[in-house]
Amino acid sequence: MVHLGKVPTHKELEDQKKDLPDVGGLDLQPHGSDQFTASVYGSHYAAMDLPKHEMPEEMMPKEVAYRMIKDDLTLDGTPTLNLASFVTTYMEEEAEKLMVDAFSKNFIDYEEYPVSADIQNRCVSMIARLFNAPLHDENAQVMGTSTIGSSEAIMLGTLAMKKRWQKKRIAAGKDASKPNIVMNSAVQVCWEKAARYFDVEEKYVYCEEGRYVIDPKQAVDLVDENTIGICSILGTTYTGEYEDTKAINDLLIERNIDCPIHVDAASGGFVAPFVNPDLVWDFKLEKVVSINVSGHKYGLVYPGVGWVVWRDPEFLPKELIFNINYLGADQASFTLNFSRGASQVIGQYYQLIRLGKSGYRNIMCNITRTADYLAASVEKMGFLLMCQTGGKDLPLVAFRLNPKDGHQFDEFAIAHQLRERGWVVPAYTMAPHAGTLKMMRVVVREDFSRSRCDALIGDLKLAVQELVKISDAGSIDQYKDHVQRQKKAGKHQKGLNQHYADEQHSLKGKHGKTHAVC
Numbered sequence: 372m373v374h375l376g377k378v379p380t381h382k383e384l385e386d387q388k389k390d391l392p393d394v395g396g397l398d399l400q401p402h403g404s405d406q407f408t409a410s411v412y413g414s415h416y417a418a419m420d421l422p423k424h425e426m427p428e429e430m431m432p433k434e435v436a437y438r439m440i441k442d443d444l445t446l447d448g449t450p451t452l453n454l455a456s457f458v459t460t461y462m463e464e465e466a467e468k469l470m471v472d473a474f475s476k477n478f479i480d481y482e483e484y485p486v487s488a489d490i491q492n493r494c495v496s497m498i499a500r501l502f503n504a505p506l507h508d509e510n511a512q513v514m515g516t517s518t519i520g521s522s523e524a525i526m527l528g529t530l531a532m533k534k535r536w537q538k539k540r541i542a543a544g545k546d547a548s549k550p551n552i553v554m555n556s557a558v559q560v561c562w563e564k565a566a567r568y569f570d571v572e573e574k575y576v577y578c579e580e581g582r583y584v585i586d587p588k589q590a591v592d593l594v595d596e597n598t599i600g601i602c603s604i605l606g607t608t609y610t611g612e613y614e615d616t617k618a619i620n621d622l623l624i625e626r627n628i629d630c631p632i633h634v635d636a637a638s639g640g641f642v643a644p645f646v647n648p649d650l651v652w653d654f655k656l657e658k659v660v661s662i663n664v665s666g667h668k669y670g671l672v673y674p675g676v677g678w679v680v681w682r683d684p685e686f687l688p689k690e691l692i693f694n695i696n697y698l699g700a701d702q703a704s705f706t707l708n709f710s711r712g713a714s715q716v717i718g719q720y721y722q723l724i725r726l727g728k729s730g731y732r733n734i735m736c737n738i739t740r741t742a743d744y745l746a747a748s749v750e751k752m753g754f755l756l757m758c759q760t761g762g763k764d765l766p767l768v769a770f771r772l773n774p775k776d777g778h779q780f781d782e783f784a785i786a787h788q789l790r791e792r793g794w795v796v797p798a799y800t801m802a803p804h805a806g807t808l809k810m811m812r813v814v815v816r817e818d819f820s821r822s823r824c825d826a827l828i829g830d831l832k833l834a835v836q837e838l839v840k841i842s843d844a845g846s847i848d849q850y851k852d853h854v855q856r857q858k859k860a861g862k863h864q865k866g867l868n869q870h871y872a873d874e875q876h877s878l879k880g881k882h883g884k885t886h887a888v889c
């Protein structure tokens with residue numbers, strides 16, 4: 372998540388300086404002119420802190436700027452060892468080349484870059500067909516667009532459902548001021564944002580211990596005349612399970628309720644069609660009116676692309692569409708942002724045609740196998756598995772300590788141990804009403820090979836052994852203190868925004884749910 376940064380005051384900057392050691396006596400010799408120096412580290416810039424708060428008055432040589440920023444970034448984690456994230460960390464060089472070549476293209480400029488725009492439409496068409504859009508009907512008008520990610524796609528989906536509901540209410544002479552949306556309390560944070568930003572009341576179906584997906588009957592029971600739609604998740608962020616969209620669909624039909632379903636297929640949209648082709652979750656279900664997917668997750672593109680598709684313009688009201696006249700050409704547009712890069716859309720097209728269905732199928736089946744292997748290994752180590760295997764859900768492994776083992780440490784301590792070995796395996800507190808359950812989650816991505824998986828298993832074993840040793844020595848409380856202190860002292864925590872630290876409105880604020888990274 373991008374942080375909302377707080378700009379430090381002048382006084383805070385002065386105070387920070389007071390903490391620095393005094394190296395006044397270290398001025399060995401004055402720097403000469405750097406003008407002709409070829410060495411980055413011999414220049415006076417290397418002896419200075421990077422400018423952080425005020426834009427410097429003078430320029431610096433490009434080699435120096437490059438090197439300094441590159442060095443600074445080495446303290447970031449290694450993307451391939453980051454098992455917290457669904458987001459793509461590997462693409463072929465050819466794809467990268469195409470994307471770099473397109474860096475300077477503004478995607479919105481349809482007139483100037485008509486091929487890029489057409490490439491987006493080709494992707495929309497392929498994705499809509501992958502999701503079984505009703506194109507057998509010759510009058511079908513399936514619509515779709517690229518976005519920055521699933522979050523924007525979900526904002527657009529929410530707006531469309533809200534507008535359709537409002538129009539219907541107003542046409543019937545009814546009150547249209549209290550829209551609500553029904554969803555699982557394990558939704559990704561963007562659903563909370565969408566509801567809040569667009570003034571839609573959130574109606575949650577809460578998880579229970581043992582059930583981390585939406586209960587279809589409870590969901591449909593919550594629907595009333597003010598419900599704009601139901602969100603069903605194809606692969607929840609916590610346990611990766613697919614929600615039963617068909618059951619929700621069937622209940623709505625059975626009870627003759629006019630309520631659309633939006634499927635959040637951010638992660639599952641490029642997995643289920645290949646690994647689990649018999650699962651019915653998409654436009655084959657008549658109540659499913661819109662679907663989003665993240666191109667940058669199992670769509671296999673670097674971050675910055677998502678997709679959303681609507682079954683029919685009935686579910687995408689005209690009032691939301693702008694015909695943008697750009698340099699003489701009219702283009703229908705439904706986005707939150709105007710300018711954006713074209714690279715990600717081009718990268719998506721490369722993956723779709725380079726890999727084809729068989730390529731995606733091979734990759735998705737391979738990582739499903741790796742996930743199953745990891746799941747079996749953690750179970751053997753005594754952890755409780757919180758996800759399914761065999762391709763019944765996303766290729767991730769969610770697990771927790773067995774309370775019967777009476778360990779004195781928790782999942783967060785294990786995460787910390789693994790972090791010291793370079794792995795990012797997050798620990799989470801589950802969605803509310805699930806007994807404040809803690810869990811760990813490993814997302815298996817394309818570049819997480821079997822041998823890397825074995826390395827992780829080895830380190831996980833070591834981490835647990837180490838923590839048992841610390842517990843046996845009676846020092847686990849000191850260890851927990853140490854972890855807490857490290858967290859607080861973390862250099863990068865300084866940037867956290869204290870002004871908003873006590874927000875109480877979200878599922879996190881109210882229930883302590885951790886928003887999963889995805």
Ligand SMILES: *Cc1c(COP(=O)(O)O)cnc(C)c1O
Pocket residue numbers: 457519520521522523559561604606607608635636637638665677889
């Ligand atoms: C990742 C994710 C999102 C948010 O998608 P972005 O592409 O990161 O904006 C929404 N819903 C689910 C289920 C997700 O996994």
